[in-house]
Amino acid sequence: MSAASRAPLRSDRTTRAAERTRRVRRSAALTAALAATALLVSACGSGGTSGGGGNTNFVTGTDGVxxxxxxxxxxxxxxxxxxxAGKTLDVADYKGKVVVLNVWGSWCNPCRAEAKYFAKVSKAYAGKGVQFVGINTRDTSxxxxxxxxxxxxxxxxxxxxxxGKLLLRFKKGTLNPQAIPSTLILDRDGKVAARSxxxxxxxxxxxxxxxxxxxx
Incomplete structure (x- = not known):
């Protein structure tokens, strides 16, 4: 077989390999998206229950907190x-402060309903050892x-x-976020103290x- 005839064969093999790689990447992305959707079964709703069983160590009040x-x-x-905004952030760097974590999406009506309160309280507590951090999810850009x-x-x-990759890091049976919006309060040691x-x-x-x- 001449070099000229072998070149198309190599090209075909390269094309097929590239297509297989693309399929694997698409499958991985779909799996991650489905996992996040399964976690947030109450997406943009008004609540849910913690996963897992056994002694969860938390108590839910009549107000849902x-x-x-x-x-x-x-x-x-x-x-x-x-x-x-494209900057690097690590919530662990705020250890020593109380951290308010709010899970939200721009497409979520309840998120819009609470946004003004988060803006107001975050500014009021900025000098009181409190740091607010959002986790924006399911926005495609x-x-x-x-x-x-x-x-x-x-x-x-x-x-x-x-x-939802960050959200999946929370263990079941703990105060894990399960809806959009969800809000968690971390104490000064970086431990989850409260959840809505x-x-x-x-x-x-x-x-x-x-x-x-x-x-x-």
């Missing part, structure tokens, strides 16, 4: 990556998310998590936050 006593809390998982923040006056950073699986009013947000801020 679940809390854990100081000595029984579990650390938040690694929450690091790029923000919607950062453009809509950035516009959302501008519209509602959100000035704190938000990690960009379009497929629904949109919050200013009153309910402060009810979650104040007891953790007051801890010694």
């Amino acid at each position: 679940a809390t854990v006593a100081q000595g029984k809390r579990t650390p938040a998982p690694d929450l690091s990556g790029k923000t919607i 950062t453009g809509a998310a950035l516009a959302f923040e501008k519209d509602w006056g959100i000035t704190y950073p938000s990690l960009y998590d379009p497929t 699986l629904s949109a919050l009013s200013e009153e309910r947000l402060l009810k979650m936050l104040k007891p953790v801020v007051a801890e010694k």
Whole structure:
């Protein structure tokens, strides 16, 4: 076989290999998206229940806010990556502060309903050892998310998590986020102290936050 005749064969093999690689990548992306969807079964809804069984160590009040006593809390998982503004952020760097984590999407009506309260409270507590951090999910691009923040006056950073990979790092049976919006309060040791699986009013947000801020 001449070199000229072998060249098309090599080209065909390269094309087939590239197509297989593309199929594998598409399959991996679909799997991640499906996993995130399964986690957030109450997406843009008003609540849910924690996964797993056994002793979860938390108590859910009549207002839907679940809390854990100081000595029984579990650390938040690694929450690091790029923000919607393209900067690098690691929530662990805020250890020593109380952290308010809000899971949101620009497409989510309840997220819009609570956004003004998060903007207001985040500014009021900026000098009180409290850091707000968003986790933006299921937005296919950062453009809509950035516009959302501008519209509602959100000035704190938000990690960009379009497929829910960060959310899947929370263990079942803990105060894991299961809906959009979800809000978690991390204590000064980086442990999850409280969780809400629904949109919050200013009153309910402060009810979650104040007891953790007051801890010694």
